[in-house]
Amino acid sequence: xxxxxxxxxxxxxxxxxxxxxxxxxxxxxxxxVSDNSPDDSLRDFCSGFxxxxxxxxxxxxxxxxxxxxxxxxxIHLKSDYHLVINSDxxxxxxxxxxxxxxxxxNADVAQLIPNxxxxxxxxxxxxxxxxxxxDLIFRRFLxxxxxxxxxxxxxxxxxxHSKPFDVAYHQGSFMFFxxxxxxxxxxxxxxxxxxxxxxxxxxxxHRLYRTMFFPAVTVVHAHKAASYKSVRMLxxxxxxxxxxxxxxxxxxxxxxxxxNKNLLEQLGYKx
Numbered sequence: 001x002x003x004x005x006x007x008x009x010x011x012x013x014x015x016x017x018x019x020x021x022x023x024x025x026x027x028x029x030x031x032x033v034s035d036n037s038p039d040d041s042l043r044d045f046c047s048g049f050x051x052x053x054x055x056x057x058x059x060x061x062x063x064x065x066x067x068x069x070x071x072x073x074x075i076h077l078k079s080d081y082h083l084v085i086n087s088d089x090x091x092x093x094x095x096x097x098x099x100x101x102x103x104x105x106n107a108d109v110a111q112l113i114p115n116x117x118x119x120x121x122x123x124x125x126x127x128x129x130x131x132x133x134x135d136l137i138f139r140r141f142l143x144x145x146x147x148x149x150x151x152x153x154x155x156x157x158x159x160x161h162s163k164p165f166d167v168a169y170h171q172g173s174f175m176f177f178x179x180x181x182x183x184x185x186x187x188x189x190x191x192x193x194x195x196x197x198x199x200x201x202x203x204x205x206h207r208l209y210r211t212m213f214f215p216a217v218t219v220v221h222a223h224k225a226a227s228y229k230s231v232r233m234l235x236x237x238x239x240x241x242x243x244x245x246x247x248x249x250x251x252x253x254x255x256x257x258x259x260n261k262n263l264l265e266q267l268g269y270k271x
Contacts, residue, residue: 002096003179004083005032005070007063011087013045015222018090022219024051026096028083032070036060063172064188064197071187074179082182084175089116091219098217099176110181110209111202113170115161115218124221125155126171127213129263130203130256136241159267164214168206168259172198173221181209189247195237196244203248206259 004023008016016033023031029051035042036057046054055069067084074082081103083096095114103109116124129135135154152158156167175198185204188197205211248256 001077001079002028002081002083002100003030003032003070003074003077003079004028004085005034005067005074006085006087007034007036007066008042008087009036009060011037011042013042016042016045016087019085019087020049020052022090022092022095023083023085024049025093026091028096030073030077032073034066034070036062036066062190062193062197063195064192064201065190068187068190071179071182075182079179082177082179084172084177086173086221088222088224089173089219090222091217095217095219099214102212102214102216103176103178106210106212108210109212110178110185110205111170111211112176112214113174113212114176115213115215116171116174116221117218119220119222123161124171124223125157126173126221127165127167128156128169128171129154129260130169130199130253132253132256133245133250153264153269156263156267158269161213161215164212164216165263165266166206166210167213167263168203168211169199170202170211170213173223174219175202177205178209181205184208191243191247192240193236195240200244200247203255203259 006019020031031052032055033042033046033052034055034057036059038059040056043054043056046052057066057069071082081100099112099114103112113126116126118124185208189200192200202211
């Protein structure tokens with residue numbers, strides 16, 4: 001069984017429809033819509049799909065916490081795999097079967113993210129080095145031409161993304177988990193309201209299992225980059241990244257240093 005969860009907050013129904021239809025035509029069921037909206041106006045919309053279970057959380061409990069509500073249900077149902085997916089992601093048929101085939105053949109893989117593109121076909125760099133404070137500050141506030149070399153390294157943009165590799169940071173738009181691994185690693189850390197929960201859970205999985213980039217299939221993510229367009233969302237991003245670095249280390253994070261160095265060597269990065 002492959003289950004999935006989508007966390008919503010005043011989400012556009014057309015956007016949600018395309019995501020749900022992608023999951024349905026790939027045989028994913030159940031699909032949990034974990035709604036953080038102040039009202040349950042999506043309930044009637046979701047009732048039109050047999051595969052969808054609508055959950056109204058009553059308030060905005062955060063991205064990771066919203067998914068945790070659904071993941072607990074997936075664990076109870078003994079789902080083999082669980083997909084954490086954004087509502088603005090869509091894809092064609094056969095994608096989930098290819099992913100399941102790979103996961104079935106590689107029992108040491110706990111988590112997978114496929115190739116991800118923008119709607120225009122341009123690649124999204126959804127796997128990255130574990131961030132340092134400088135990576136995030138420089139990317140957000142300095143002119144791109146000043147940081148182009150470091151940004152290319154941090155986003156792994158120098159690599160052609162043609163082959164699978166094991167990487168400790170998966171962006172949260174499409175995270176395919178082996179459900180039983182949550183028993184060992186735990187769920188999303190609910191101290192993070194939004195943004196770094198994807199980095200946090202991937203590196204926790206990476207400590208014990210492989211967490212793979214799998215370019216054999218491609219999905220489309222109509223990424224909005226909300227923190228670049230909203231002062232409020234930028235503030236949310238910054239507060240939660242402070243929590244992340246408080247947890248894992250600001251400038252002294254040996255695990256980050258070792259893993260990043262090994263990954264760059266593996267991918268053939270040349271300074």
